[in-house]
Amino acid sequence: MNDPIWGIDLGGTKIEGVILPSLNDATPILRTRIDSESGKGYEHILGRIRLLITQMQEQSGLQPKRIGFGTPGVLDPVLKTMKNCNSTSLNGEPLQSDLENILGVPVVLANDANCFALAETHWGVVKQKFDDAAIVFGIIMGTGVGGGIVMNGKLWSGRHGIAGEWGHNYLDPSGGPCYCGKTGCVETILSGPALEKFYHSISGKKATLKEITHNYLSPQPDEAARQTIERLALFFGKAVSVITNLLDPDIIVVGGGVGNIDVLYTSGVEFLRQHIFNNRLDVEVCKPALGDSAGVFGAAALVS
Template sequence: MSSPLWGIDLGGTKIEGVILPSPHDARPLLRKRIDTEAGKGYPHIIGQIKRLIDMMQQESALTATRIGFGTPGELDPRLQTMKNCNSTALNGMPLKKDLEEALQAPVTLANDANCFALAETHWGVVKQQAPEARVVFGIIMGTGVGGGIVIDGQVWNGRHGIAGEWGHNFLDESGGPCYCGKTGCVEKVLSGPGLQAWYTHLTGQSLTLKEIVTAYKAGTDPAAAQTMERLSHFFGKAVSVVTNLLDPDVIVVGGGVGNIDVIYSTGVESLKKHIFNNGVDVPVLRPALGDSAGVFGAAALVAG
């Protein structure tokens, strides 16, 4: 009998934990969250994680023997320290080592995009609609743009822990300077803030992405239409690069921008136009797990 799977989704504002019965059963035995309180510093974050695990063990009467963690950045495989974390207190810290010392259990770390891709592969839309898929590219398009690769049910991290991180590939100069030091990154063009900035560039007005999409659907705002056309065009152009390199069996699009309908119509048409081979037909799917994907994917890290 399989041991229960323990997963922790470490976010900037909350830490969520789940215990799943087995790799074949994603109905949670327990699901619990507490505040991260990241502003109190790195040692406090470690303490909050231990507090949550202790609470879960007490409430479930189970003991965590291995724990998967979804993190807002990557563990550098060489340095064994965290990098690229938007929760900046984690950057440069030996998170895996410190967690294993605090929790007295082995832990496995992966970034949030990898956890998203893994969860949708094992229990979400890939399982439902493309169960034979071997290579899955999971996209998160929201405040930022990230990605994760799952091959034969396992995360592919790469030599430096950045496999799938397409958000800082060059896409178009019009995206402008990026915090990473480059210009025109995918993230600057296709993220929610990037799309909002483009609308403001066209109109001088600041609208939320939701307001821009509503105006586009109403058919009364030419700038909103141009912003959605920009999204479709550059989505296809950006994803075609990954498709040409990886040739995935399926692509799953999550995050707030991933909820926009044009991605799955004109965005897919743009992808087909930019792909190298004519006739390539990779499914581009909406996710099925909603906000459960991060913590479920963390649990899936210890399913093997």
């Protein structure tokens, strides 16, 4: 019998852990979480992780052989330190080696978008709709924009550890400066904050993405909401056409708060069809099936 698989999702506000029987059985043996208290610094985060693992051991009576971690950034495969983390205290730190030292077991790290793609492949919408998919691209469009690539059931991380980082491809100069130092990244146009910023720029009014979407769907939508959502659909199609031309995936799964906007799957997909290098569109573009389980389940899949 295979050992259960352990996963930890390291978020900005919470650290969640799960123990699953195997890659073939996603019924949790244990699922629990604690506050990350990430504002107290790197060493404190390490202590919180150790506390959670200790609690999981006590509650389950099990001992991990390896642990998968979903992280808010990536481990540089050459320097072995973290980079591109929105929990900034992790940047530059040797998180993998430090975790292995304090936990006494090997650990595997991947960013949240990679874990999302992996979980949806093994247990989510890919399993339901396209079980034999060779290439899956998972998108997260929320506060930021990211992506992950799964090939034949395994993550593809790349030479720099940035494979799938579609959110920082160039899309259009109208997005303006990006926090990464470049201009016009996908994230500056398709993220939730970017959509809210665009709406404010043309209307002079501040509104949340939920309010903008509601206004767009109302019987008499305001003009700024219409422009914002139609621009989203157009640039979504253009941006995803780059993924499709490059990887030609079997299925694209779109998660995150922006991914809940239905226009992406109608006119957004039509714009994708118009911009790919083919006379038809066969790739499926789907909403995810796992909800907020994807991150921690995907972390467990890293060690399956």
